[in-house]
Amino acid sequence: MALSINDTQEELIEEFGLFDDWADKYEYLIDLGKKLPGLSDEFKTEENVIKGCQSRVWLHAFMQDGKLIFQADSEAVIVKGLISMLIRVLSGHSPADIMKADLYFIDRIGMSQHLAQTRSNGLLSMVKQMKNYALAYSSKA
Amino acid sequence: MASIEQIRLDFPVLDQQVNGSPLIYFDNAATTQKPKAVLDALSKYYSEDNANIHRGIHALAERATAAFELTRKKIQSFLHAESSDQIIFTSGTTASINLVAQTFGRANFQAGDKILVSNLEHHSNIVPWQMIALEKGAEVLVIPVLDSGVLDLDAYRKLLQENTVKLVAVNHVSNAIGTINPIQEMIDLAHAHGAKILIDGAQSVAHMEMDVQRYNMDFFAFSAHKLFGPTGVGVLYGKREILESMPPYQGGGEMIKEVSFSGTTYNELPYKFEAGTPNIADVIAFSASFDYLNSLEKGLVEEQENALLTYATEQLSQIDGLKIIGVAPNKIAVVSFLIEGTHPQDIGVLLDKFGIAIRTGHHCAQPLMQRFDIPGTCRASFSFYNTKEEIDRFVTCLKRVVTMLL
Numbered sequence: 001m002a003l004s005i006n007d008t009q010e011e012l013i014e015e016f017g018l019f020d021d022w023a024d025k026y027e028y029l030i031d032l033g034k035k036l037p038g039l040s041d042e043f044k045t046e047e048n049v050i051k052g053c054q055s056r057v058w059l060h061a062f063m064q065d066g067k068l069i070f071q072a073d074s075e076a077v078i079v080k081g082l083i084s085m086l087i088r089v090l091s092g093h094s095p096a097d098i099m100k101a102d103l104y105f106i107d108r109i110g111m112s113q114h115l116a117q118t119r120s121n122g123l124l125s126m127v128k129q130m131k132n133y134a135l136a137y138s139s140k141a
Numbered sequence: 142m143a144s145i146e147q148i149r150l151d152f153p154v155l156d157q158q159v160n161g162s163p164l165i166y167f168d169n170a171a172t173t174q175k176p177k178a179v180l181d182a183l184s185k186y187y188s189e190d191n192a193n194i195h196r197g198i199h200a201l202a203e204r205a206t207a208a209f210e211l212t213r214k215k216i217q218s219f220l221h222a223e224s225s226d227q228i229i230f231t232s233g234t235t236a237s238i239n240l241v242a243q244t245f246g247r248a249n250f251q252a253g254d255k256i257l258v259s260n261l262e263h264h265s266n267i268v269p270w271q272m273i274a275l276e277k278g279a280e281v282l283v284i285p286v287l288d289s290g291v292l293d294l295d296a297y298r299k300l301l302q303e304n305t306v307k308l309v310a311v312n313h314v315s316n317a318i319g320t321i322n323p324i325q326e327m328i329d330l331a332h333a334h335g336a337k338i339l340i341d342g343a344q345s346v347a348h349m350e351m352d353v354q355r356y357n358m359d360f361f362a363f364s365a366h367k368l369f370g371p372t373g374v375g376v377l378y379g380k381r382e383i384l385e386s387m388p389p390y391q392g393g394g395e396m397i398k399e400v401s402f403s404g405t406t407y408n409e410l411p412y413k414f415e416a417g418t419p420n421i422a423d424v425i426a427f428s429a430s431f432d433y434l435n436s437l438e439k440g441l442v443e444e445q446e447n448a449l450l451t452y453a454t455e456q457l458s459q460i461d462g463l464k465i466i467g468v469a470p471n472k473i474a475v476v477s478f479l480i481e482g483t484h485p486q487d488i489g490v491l492l493d494k495f496g497i498a499i500r501t502g503h504h505c506a507q508p509l510m511q512r513f514d515i516p517g518t519c520r521a522s523f524s525f526y527n528t529k530e531e532i533d534r535f536v537t538c539l540k541r542v543v544t545m546l547l
Contacts, residue, residue, distance in 0.1 A: 055486045076484035
């Protein structure tokens with residue numbers, strides 16, 4: 001049985017708890033970004049682009065055995081790191097669970113500044129788009 | 142002579158820690174910081190003089206009106222304009238350009254007319270022309286930019302050749318890459334071919350002197366907040382005969398002479414274009430920007446900024462994989478760059494962690510980014526209150542950031 005959404009959030013909070021300065025934290029985030037498999041060009045379509053980001057971010061979603069799977073890519077590696085965490089937390093869960101997920105880990109790992117609108121790196125748009133997919137697939141189901 | 146260290150004390154915002162490091166503010170092309178004199182003037186106005194202007198007959202209204210009109214006089218003197226009634230207050234450069242597009246453009250553009258903009262323009266000097274062109278069946282054509290970031294003047298001459306251009310709209314200085322355009326030559330060429338010309342001075346006013354009469358400008362637009370003044374104040378200068386021939390823009394109070402239901406007559410310049418209660422407080426506080434700039438030693442701004450540009454260019458060029466976008470021989474103190482293997486946004490996010498404020502992205506000049514086929518740039522833009530020591534720390538942190546990212 002896969003970890004629940006909140007189990008994964010707790011895991012991330014613990015991992016980030018190991019770092020006491022911002023540089024280590026960001027190096028880890030950059031590392032997560034580099035390790036994210038990304039998307040092949042066929043999914044880097046205009047339709048999959050998340051608006052409101054300074055760098056281009058593509059999000060692709062599909063259903064598999066009742067679970068919603070996310071894959072994503074970005075030109076900017078910090079954004080990739082952020083979205084890699086969102087994928088780890090949300091991907092592979094039912095649309096219903098994704099819709100009601102409270103993503104408290106972002107604040108707890110000290111990344112809530114990335115939710116601010118001025119950042120225009122679109123973490124907020126990414127979360128919104130993931131929840132929109134969940135809503136769309138739950139109404140189809 | 143005041144040292145830069147002393148001058149920095151005049152700008153309260155500069156003295157602070159950001160993310161645990163002393164703030165380095167290299168985003169002056171986005172907005173400049175405000176000297177204490179401007180902040181004090183703003184506070185004094187609201188504490189002592191607040192009143193609506195031009196209509197009241199009481200003491201406060203008279204004081205506020207006099208202070209408001211004094212700023213207009215100071216702008217006239219700053220621009221070397223013929224008279225203060227050719228100085229129109231707007232909310233910013235964008236609003237000034239829209240005013241010209243919606244009045245001059247609406248009255249003068251016809252189907253088949255050409256409007257020239259350059260490939261260096263900010264969206265504010267592109268979109269207002271596209272909007273009115275669409276409405277009038279006119280066409281917006283582009284003056285191309287060379288690889289160096291300099292405008293292609295040969296192409297400009299060719300575009301003017303058929304005498305179908307009604308208006309040329311170009312910036313004095315590019316916000317994205319800092320190129321200083323040869324506006325005298327461009328103005329003369331436009332006039333020789335029967336075109337009017339609007340110069341967007343948003344990025345030049347903080348860096349160089351302006352003389353609208355010597356240049357023979359038809360229109361000049363700029364914003365107070367890029368000249369050490371408050372946000373929400375813009376200026377439009379125009380030649381008298383052109384401004385007088387233009388229909389009014391927005392309708393409302395202040396811009397009228399007499400109103401009746403059988404017809405309304407309009408006020409004279411500049412009030413014809415200033416409908417409604419203006420941004421009184423910020424206009425009045427803007428006055429202190431000019432006093433402050435006049436208090437600085439002559440030549441200091443130019444000298445300090447040229448030194449910063451040269452030093453930053455030298456130091457940044459030593460970073461592996463760093464490419465400067467825009468290497469025009471005439472530039473203001475702006476360095477726009479990319480570093481191989483990194484995205485500008487990542488650089489900006491990490492520099493902020495070191496307390497360093499730069500701008501990343503397309504700088505509201507997407508057509509220019511398309512021209513260079515880049516997603517955006519990192520832009521460090523300097524003002525006279527910046528120092529070489531700040532550039533040193535910026536370069537050290539930038540190297541560290543690149544190591545983190547690669």
